[in-house]
Amino acid sequence: MVDEAAVHQVSPLLAPMSEEEARRCFFDFMTKVTQYEELVDAGKMFLVKFRQELEHFRRPMIPMESDAVSQLVKSNYTDRLRSYLEAGCHLQHQSIRNINQLQSCEEKLEDHINKAKVLIEELECLAEDVYSTTLTASLSILEASDCFDDDDNLPADSCEDEGQSVDPLDSAVSYSSVMILVHNMLKLDYSMQEKIVKALCLKTPSSELDGYCLMWDLRPYIDDNVMQLAWKFIS
Template structure:
């Protein structure tokens, strides 16, 4: 869980860096039709100002740095997706181990063991079931079946969050609109598929 949180924060910073670099690259030049701008330029018509305007209102060092940041953040986000997939695979392996262990011990199948991991869990139904289990286990140690259900739900949330991030990274492009990119940044930070209450409950079981 800690790895997932840390990776999500790092990915959000990389996406913000990508956004800032793209905004600079796509920044429009000075509006020379503005009367106020025209007066300022005429009043300060130095070689430095002329050179700046003729270069498209961009400083060479800033342009180089922005392109460097753009490519660096792009590579970082691709690497982020690779690491997120590794964590997802690790979670799936752990869930499989727990499921097998319970089946071996009890000689019966768990309610969630027939889940196809390529199909999203019904979040509300699963969350309601977890709440019922928590209420029943308040006066006793949580049973292994309940813990396994928590693991299954967390796996489902992480998978959906990963798929969202993967689609966002795949959609990043120099030609995309800044409004679209801003929406992606907001969705990434919001993490709509992660239920904080379930994650908090999982931490309580760990401690």
């Protein structure tokens, strides 16, 4: 004979997370998601700026093999133009400015990666907390259900209480599922950005830079439908 009081007396550690608690955790989670999205937008600006400065720094020399360009140069061959051509079509002060800008962009992108990593880790902690709590509560309720199945003499109102206790757990499970999905997507997105930043250098081909900017903008690991669902949970 199972002790009815023992079945319903669940310890605080095994108590299901209330809907309000789950919602509060989810709100904190989505707040950090917003912070991450803001970082991504800022990182995109730094990456585009890096590409612009690098392309300007290594722009090609004037194509003297072109008849039209050659005629223009000959007709305007001033001391300034001559010095410019002799310097390899680079102005020293512009080259110094380009290098400084490139270094600044690299530093800002590295800072972006560091901040994004912290947010991803915080998102993981929040998702794991809700998941572990709901998992423990689910197992506790399943064990209680088995006890009820073994005892046909328990009052009907006890079964009603059991059914009522599942409702907040269902909400917590829904929040947990969405949090896990969103975190996994953002983690892949972060890994992609980290690889891009580590690959940047003065020798990075223009085609690769274009591809990096495109991938950063497209964010192929992010499912818009999942993100829309997540935002609906707090609307």
